[in-house]
Amino acid sequence: MMVGMPSWSRRWSGESLIRLLALLLALGLLVVGLLFPLAAMLVKSVQDRAGDFVGLANFARYVQTPALAGSIVNSLTIALTSTAVVVGLAFLCAYGLTRTCMPGKRLFRMLAILPILAPSLLPAISLVYLFGNQGWFREVLMGESIYGPIGIVMGLSFWIFPHALMILVTALSNSDARLYEAAEALGTPKWRSFFTITLPGARYGLISCGFVAFTLAITDFGVPKIIGGQFSVLATDVYRQVVGQQNFQMGAVVSVILLLPALLSFVVDRWIQRRQVAQLSARAVPWQPSPSPMRDWTFATICYGVGAIILLVIGTAIYASLVQFWPYNLSLTFKHYAFEALAGGGWTSWGNSLKLAFSVATIGTLAIFFNAWLIEKSEGYRPLRQGLHFLAMLPMAVPGMVLGLAYIFFFNQAGNPLNWIYGTLIILVLNTLVHFYTVCHLTSVTALKQLDPEFEAVGASLKVPFWTTFYRVTLPVSLPAVLDISVYLFVNAMTTVSAVVFLYTSDTRLASVAVMHLNEAGYFASAAAMAVLIFFTSLGVKLAHAAISHLLLTRAQRWRQAG
Template sequence: MTTLSFSNYFKNQKITLKRLLNEPLQLILVLSIIFCLGLFVLYPLYSTIKVSLMPNGHFDLIVYKTILNQQRFKIAISNSILLGIVVATLGTIIAFLFAYTLTRIQFPGKHFFKGMVILPIISPPFIFALSAVLLLGRNGLLTQQLLGIENFNIYGFKGLVIVQTLSMFPIGFLILSGILQAIDPDLETCAMNLGAKRWKTFTTVTFPLALPGLWASWLLIFVQSLTDFGNPLILGGDFPVLSVQTYLEFVGMGNLPRGAGLAVLLLVPTVSLFILQRYILRKKSFITVTGKSTRRSIVSVSQLIHVLLIFFSILISAIISIFYISIFAGSFIKLWGINWTLTFSHYIYAFDVGLQTIKDTVLLATIATPITVIFGMVIAFLVVRKSFPGKNLMAIAAVLMFSIPGTAVGFGYMISFNQEPLLLTGTMYILLACYVFRYVPIGIESGMAALSQVSKDIGESSTNLGASSAITFRSITLPLITPSFISAATFTFVKCMTGLSAVIFLVSASWKHMTTLILAQTENMLLGQAYAMSVVLTLIILISFAVFKNFMTLGQTSVFGGISHD
């Protein structure tokens, strides 16, 4: 090498080194994320499994033997599966009909119907169980007061099927309406041009194309039903299910190993279905999203079926609204079924006993939300845009939590963080950690969406127009990721406000949660108070929607806040 190229070489090395100075930062970031995921995702899982396998400090299958031999656990397992299958099937059918009606038939008031379906997704998970007592209980408005049915037993299988189907079919609806919208109506038209009758078109084209979506919907509802905690706790009656048994085993019996064993049993199907969905069903999707065809196919069903479908949708929406209205009404009525005088006393009581709880709940959700979303977005950024060893493991660990039932998460956290040096039980940190790591997949999802918004080109074009990375971040990246951030934050906030199954293991006298308070009040037959608290919770969520919306516009108007000319 000549002297010149030597000096050039060193000069370039120096520049590369300068840029490389960023790399240790990235390394530290990656390492700390992996550490956190290991500690708050894998370690609780490991502890749960360990406790169940080593109940007395050494390896012993006694826990599983007991669970699989004792009648009451066997019943709980088969009940859970039976309930899951029935609810998933019913829910998917309703979801499909609803989605089909809303995507394929034109009729007024569609937005209203969509809103009605979204409502169960954003409200506390057991709200239907609460109103089911009002409507279908012994003093129920429908059963006793209107229909005069005596001794109708809402507690048990029947009641659970009703409330779970109503509260869970919306998830299926979201999946299926997305898929039905993505099916090119031209395909249906084409099938008809080829001579297929309407019904034939439906069975040979529409239905097979929607099949992967139906599967996904079925599995998702099945898992939801399996992991549901609030509804069976309120309406379970003599119908024990796995998720409640896990809690009962801990709270009632103080039997940690057996609780752990039940949590593991709950975890096995959900995690395997998660893997199944992620790696098998995804490949089988036939849907080609063209994105161009906005025309709606209005040809595939006959007029009569149209009318029936619309009627069906109205019926379902009406049922949902009745459930919500009854909660609202119940919160103002002295004693449902006995004393119908209007009263504010439930609200006065709710604020007297529950004010601290409301504050705690809102505070924790408010702190957890930005952390969760930012953490998720950082992971998404690292996984999508960077390469480092252990990347796939990180991605899997980060989304794994979504497939773990809340009961197992809460249980795992409780037994993992109750001694030095990880003494977190009873503090706000255990609740925060639970929120952050349980809902970080939402942040990751939104991070992915945001990254697709902010293409490399856009960042670079800002750079070579003269913007430093700080300015680019402030004026381009930030406003562009704001919508994904806000929608993820909204969703996370709602989840933090309404989650019950994990939180019930982690709340303490110092840090309480509204859902557990509502549940306790329901248990103690303080129904009016529970309804009032539920209304307050729903209102907080609706207010938060408005606040987040305001944040959205805030993000947009301040684009040039930093570099504007005055």
């Protein structure tokens, strides 16, 4: 027995050391990829051009410049209006999906997810074709221009709708039939049980949905960039200050201001999540709607109305990318897909986007899932694990524009040893990974929490090193969640503009950035074509994901149905 001891303790210290190293590495990733850049940005906002400390002078100048300060009001107006529109529509549709027997729910769900697969530039481009100076439905606006708040609200509503719908469907699915039966037994009218049971049950979902929609709306760059015209908002101000006027200090100031509403909604959302935990008891009986033709068809009409709009917007972009010259020559052609001679980098940028999306999807999925595992399933180093969890939650509160600009400030410093990644694909991968970290982290944590808490203990008692249990058990059992994460990362890497718009170079130009450049240069049809290309790439990956998941769950992971 005594003989075995040295080797055992050596093995232990080895395993423990690896765990510690992995934790430090994970922390390092988020410190370098998130904390340091943000700090660099905060520092920049209180410096002048020469790099001397000037206190809040930049902020004072910002407030005194009407052209800039006005954007705050603009942004708030836009964001609040879009939030109201989206939450209202999404609630109706979610109610239709969860609480009625409307026909074709599956089809509507598929339609509703489509806007996520396109960059937010796409709806803006389509709206220009539909309501612009040569648009088909110009008269509907009664003389108002689509370039401005109306266009921005419409574009944002389209793009945010799927996010809002997903949250509200989840919120409304959690229903307890026993409450409704009790209400019915007491002779409660339907409208009253809606206000006393349905709404209170979904209130956390509604609040959370409101904040998510608000954050997405106020931080989005793509829609106002294309369709904003002279109407400036915070996100476009950051871009204009930095790219247009090379005024990095003012860019940092606007970024700090843009960070505030996002931080606020982040805090509120966390607070709500904490309160929501034990809302539904395990003994709740799910409520099943019974047919009611009047109600069912009303909601079917609403949902298919929304679905039709989604199809119309996407269809317009596709159609516009295929016609010779809108609206004068409507014969079909593929010539707008020949990007080579135009601005934006052409097909190479699409290739770059693919490279980025695949890298982020593979590296990001493994790193984020493993980090979540370190936090959830290991003993010891408590402060480190809590710190890592906090850092993993933070990216949700940082708008893409802010993160992108922060990367310039941090990685472009002359003294930074990581300066060499500036201008490469690596910085784009790191940036995108960090930008979309939080949702993936939460998905991982949820999946891991569903596993038996004793797997690791069993592995340890059988003297199996922790990484073996990780790849032989934890990873295969969590595979559906892992696949979800990878697709989420892929699609977002494909469609994002805001964070990467500051970080690409001529070698690493991305498809989403190309859409913007083509549009700026006046190649509207080719901009539409590139946006459509991104959309179909995302759609293809999404479909492949569905097929692979189905195959895995029915064939390779037969054990799931063994019962």
